[in-house]
Amino acid sequence: MNHWLALGIAIVAEVVATTALKSTEGFTRLWPSLVVVAGYAAAFYFMTVSLRVLPLGIMYAIWAGVGIVLVAVLGWLLYKQALDLPAMLGIALIISGVVVINLFSRTVTH
Numbered sequence: 001m002n003h004w005l006a007l008g009i010a011i012v013a014e015v016v017a018t019t020a021l022k023s024t025e026g027f028t029r030l031w032p033s034l035v036v037v038a039g040y041a042a043a044f045y046f047m048t049v050s051l052r053v054l055p056l057g058i059m060y061a062i063w064a065g066v067g068i069v070l071v072a073v074l075g076w077l078l079y080k081q082a083l084d085l086p087a088m089l090g091i092a093l094i095i096s097g098v099v100v101i102n103l104f105s106r107t108v109t110h
Helices: 002-026 030-051 056-079 084-104
Strands: none
Touching: 002 030, 002 056, 030 056, 056 084
8 A cells, every 4th residue: 555545544534533532522422432443543553554664753743734734624614613813823834844844855755
């Protein structure tokens, strides 16, 4: 499997799991709780697949950065959680960091 595809699947699985956390109501609701557990299990499995090629620090920076941005956007869309100007600026900086890593770092193998 392509390491970038594995990382993408890991990110999506983690974002789904994290977004579903709110719906578990403290793990008292079965189906959202199962989504969380399955999502995190899938995320960690596919992270290990991407680690066969990508350096740990680079993989984690991309995984965390993209995950933070997607969870913030989904929180805004699904749960009507407000994003003020400092939050949006911080998200823009995270996106910039991921772009810089992918475009300019020699540690990332393309």
